[in-house]
Amino acid sequence: MDDQNKNLFLATALSFVVILAWFILFPPPEQPEIDPNAPVAIEGAAPAADNDLAVAPAAAPGSAPAQAAETASETTEAPRVTLDTDRLEGSISLVGGRIDDLRLKDYRETLDDDSAIVQMLDPAGSDNPYYALYGWAPGAGLTLDDVPGANTLWAIETGQTLTTTSPVILRWDSPAGLTFRRTVAIDANYMFSITQTVENTGGATVSLAPYGILARKGEPDDLKNFFVLHEGVVAMADGTLSEIDYGDMPDFNVIASEGARAEVTQVAESGWIGFTDHYWMTTLIPAAGTPYKQVAKYDERRDIYQTETVLQTVQVAPGETKNASTQLFAGAKEWETIRGYEKGGVDGFLDSIDWGWFFFLTKPIFAVLHWLNAAIGNMGWSIIGLTLLIKALLFPLAYKSYVSMAKMKELQPEMAKIKERTGDDREKLQKEMMALYKKEKVNPAAGCLPILMQIPIFFSLYKVIFVTLELRHAPFLGPFQDLSAPDTTSIFNLFGALPWAAPEAGSIMALIFIGILPLLLGISMFLQQKLNPAPTDPTQAMIFAWMPWVFMFMLGGFASGLVVYWIANNTITFTQQYLIMRSQGFKPDILGNITSGLKKAGKPEDK
DSSP states (O other): OOHHHHHHHHHHHHHHHHHHHHHHHSOOOOOOOOOOOOOBOOTTSOOBTTOOOOOOOOOOTTBOOOOOOOOOOOOTTSOEEEEEOSSEEEEEESBTTOEEEEEEEEEESSSSTTOOEEEEEBOTTSSSOEEEEEEEEEOBTOOGGGSOOTTOBOEEEEOSEEOSSOOEEEEEEOTTSEEEEEEEEEOSSSEEEEEEEEEEOSSSOEEEEEEEEEEEESSOTTOOOOTTSOOEEEEEETTEEEEEEGGGGGGOSEEEETTEEEEEEEESSOEEEEEEOSSEEEEEEEOTTOOEEEEEEEETTTTEEEEEEEEOOEEEOTTOEEEEEEEEEEEEOOHHHHHHHHHTTOTTGGGGSOOOTTHHHHHHHHHHHHHHHHHHSOHHHHHHHHHHHHHHHTHHHHHHHHHHHHHHHHTHHHHHHHHHHHTTOHHHHHHHHHHHHHHHTOOTTTTHHHHHHHHHHHHHHHHHHHHOGGGTTOOOSTTOOOTTSOOOOOGGGTTTTSSSOOOOTTSHHHHHSOOHHHHHHHHHHHHHHTTSOOOSSHHHHHHHHHHHHHHHHHHTTSOHHHHHHHHHHHHHHHHHHHHHHHHTTOOOOHHHHHHHHHHHHHSOOOO
């Protein structure tokens, strides 16, 4: 076959191999069962029965031996402060002052109207404990008795319900003559503001360090474990982004305590740290310009994953009051919301969304997609609009490519003569071919460029559709009500005409009995392929003939939004190539190419 078709074949085969390797080498594993919750104790304190509590930061240097703090039995029925905003509902436990009950009003677990709304945080003692905890690490002259801990019973000083207009102030009086207050406020979205205050009414100067903790028991139940998505710790420290998978945390080098390992980072100016799931995130955010210690920790004995921010130790003289203000993000990873927080001063917060290695493509691609969706109001049509914009951007390259392909077609008779004249002398064949290309000003590799350009764009769009929240449960047309999920239609039930459900997504049956979108994908690839003559080699002709249908079954399990993009891309490419080739005086014989391809795939080449 000529160089043009050879390069096209290699580029197509390369993209096929890369995509197929994703599913062969990195299949999503079955989710393991999480062990029942085990009792957990505060560091240096007596065990707290029936609790799943975080391990508090170590006491400041020079402190007295740690003693058990004042405790109160914690259950899901502990005294609470109600939390209610337009976007969130839940409560704050007065035991420890923990933010441990949070639900997202705008998001449901499934597409069903009666599906439960998404639960973000859960209290200790529940099936999946996950919460935020604040406190003070004792310094010189103080013990754990003297500072509030995870089991301290707080009193409400101001407010009964936390809303966007009504903050809540909690109070606890220490036996050491210290009065602790914690003011909790929340904005219209997902950002909590936490102000911790200590007033020294005693007779001696004390030292202590404010901290914040995020802790969760075990890995999330819905952990995807898919290589294209990061789940685990995400942190920013003075402009450097860190992503740590849950599976890597037991291998930390620093031994924080018996059974616990940690990774510690000193932050000089600004940063944040927390846990990110597929669509949700919790993040501790100290005030910009505040030096602090950033910690990611895993306690193997208790199976607790933990992140901490420990601010600098402060000295509080008699009659003096000190405070520390931080923020807590707990909610959905909405691009516009997170971008707003970044503009408001949270450095690099938009990088908490996993943009991947091709971030220089995924970020602008999503920004355009978001803008189109805001204008059109339908994510499926927005993906098609994005495809049009990408094809328009690549049109100059495509035009040169298709013009070159048309000229190559015109040179087919002359190329056939050269092959006949040179026989088996490949070196002479190459020289005469290169001379012909140079004379006619044709680049045989030009046809590969649009395909090669599409590979990183395809991967980037796949990343955008798989990772970003805005595609979750995003409807398109008819049965396509979730563009982040595979096509739910199937030949098995005649695309919904028969009264039984389609095979479960991801099963072998679902791959065999494919839906409407994969079928359209295969047809569009087939027609686009037939704009070009079939290879002269029968083996290559057979591979090309099967390629669209292999892709049809392989991509059938991808997110339907990605398949919509690929169908639109194939359709636009077919139209562009057909019109450009016609403008060059060449009328593509699609039906003839189909017939020719079938004949060459079915019989050996004449010698």
